[in-house]
Amino acid sequence: MANGSSNGCAAAPPKNFEIAIIGGGIAGLSLAIGLHQRNVPCTLYERASNFHEIGAGVSFSPNAVQAMEVCHQGIHEAFEKVCTRNGWASKRKVWFDFLDGTVENEDASFSINTSLGQNGVHRAHFLDELTKLLPANKVQFGKQIENISEDSQGKKVMKFTDGTSASADAVVGCDGIRSTVRQIIVGASHPSARPTYSHKYAYRGLVPMDKAIEAIGEERAQNACMHMGPDGHVLTFPVNHGEKLNIVAFRTTPDEWDGGDRLTKSAHRQEALRDFAGYNSLVLGLLKLTEEELSVWAIFDLGDHPVPTFYKGRLSIAGDAAHATSPHHGAGAGFCIEDSAVMSELLADQCVQSHKDLEAAFAAYDKSRRERSQWLVQSSRRIGDCYEWRAAGVGKDFKKIENEIEERMGIISNLDLIQAIQDAKEDLKRRVV
Template identity: 45%
Template structure:
């Protein structure tokens, strides 16, 4: 059995990214404690999708993570749609002029992402699979981080409940409203807080038999994105095909979100008003979710503090890639820390992680916003030109999905080795 590393890591945040990191650290014989603010592990939101890159990252961190994913995953219902990410169609015409308009349901593009196609995992179910891989003595609950300070060579964590803890390094996995991000960048830094993306969304779950009766088998059981001016709607099966997940996105024309709450109640009338001309809706009363993302941080680490996942690069969901980037982060960071034999080298590992992960993960944030402009016919170069949209949609996410993760690991190791030799 490999020898345990002579340092201890504090992981702050028990979402998917924090759990995958913790599993990766434990598999590489790195002592760690996971501090979670909630009284138990829990995830909000019904579903999360992972591209093929994320599934490969799971395998490389620990094959048991990928096995847990396979237990939970729902794919497209038709075998011939297995590799399809989304079929794109028109949800609302872009023009009131009949001669220029495009009929609703006009087919635009079939976008394939490879072996897995569109995937959906219920967050809570996947979380349960991850928790099974973590010994019960590793997590500590009710620990909301307040302050960080140095105590000699150690990092001191102070929690809101008045307790303290000590570690050789802290990795912030505490989500889009991250406390560790504010500590690292400074409360007044322009990138310390997430910003409104200009879009909001209605989300709903509908029994599959109702959807099949309304839309037919193909549209109900396989993933679809319906494009339209200042809005788009995506649908895909979840819960092994028993339910359809619906997310209806809308542009907020004034570009502002002034309510402190990011999730607000709404009514079916609100949905109908926002999606007038889209052919009606099966959604009943639902919540409105404001979509925020992070301005690019100039660094993901300082000293013995490092950021991972949404704490580092929260993204809008328009490419289904945000959670996958957190898992890529966990792969690279756990691998780098597994290469070092002394706490003195932790900053070198963090620096190599920052060099490797920051450009790619921040590009995902930027291109995710850009994706929504294409779906909603707001892109200045494409507009409502469906031929241009088709060509771009079929290829634009390949750089995310086709990433060579073994090569990314080696580049990160090389960056750390170069740093050590200077």
């Protein structure tokens, strides 16, 4: 549906505007690819000296996979190239098998299925494939945005910390959870300018699959599992075409994060084992496989203070910059790609030509995306607590936990993105006439 042809506007004249994208994570890259493939002029500005992702897994639900196809078929092909599904044919529709992590019983308490089951990728491998879809001249590295002003022609002027500047007709901040563009839009002192600590942290590891099979057996190592427990949960899924097992061990704490401004800190494996004392041999067996020096991730989100708007004039935000969420639905990155699909379609629409139209496109994007993505942030908090038997009215009742997950995963997975985009374009059309 690229270049939106059926919304009643006249034949598409070439675009004479330029979009600046700030940040080259999954949100910024997928948006740049979506725009470039629709002949919308854009440049991506990334503060690092190259594209980078951490050595960990990320999984995608059916809505995310559809968003890849809509954004650009090449993104979907890149994903298929690096995607790993559950190892057993009988588990192809299983998202996760849920187990009681505190008893010595290897049977699942229940399983949650989706139409595509589990789809895990190694982040860095996926990003490597994505970068191949964007010409090098569309990207500028070493550009950390500091502020944005407007010149006498109405162009947005971006000032970078290296003293340089660049201009564009509109700017999309895909600069992650600590977004500078969000701060510029809402004001540095607004409560949503900064994310807050969810009082959960996570140890992450990638371990060789043969070692994992030795430690916990084939069924649990080769297929995605969620080990539940009091105030903690451990999830695993295979990546690297089944050669590695991705492990993420979450813990809830009443304490504040002591890592200062950093979202990660290092810890010793012994600390993880202490945190999960009392869990069963599957959980402890998994943790013993991790490196001695582990990274711990603080889970921050925008749940306490949702952003009141995803745009202001011709500035907008997408991905974690707009709706950073805890990862308990495994959907944050997928929602980044949903954002990119909607934004690409709107900006490529033939109705969008002038500065005023660009603002209208951002308004239609805000209307289309804000409610759903802010729901995710709250739902993710709730479901993380369900996995840890902490959710009010649910506790350790496995039937209730299963029902909550089913219902919420349904809302995430069963989005009709094509319809959502059509609705957003109708909205855009009303705004530009």
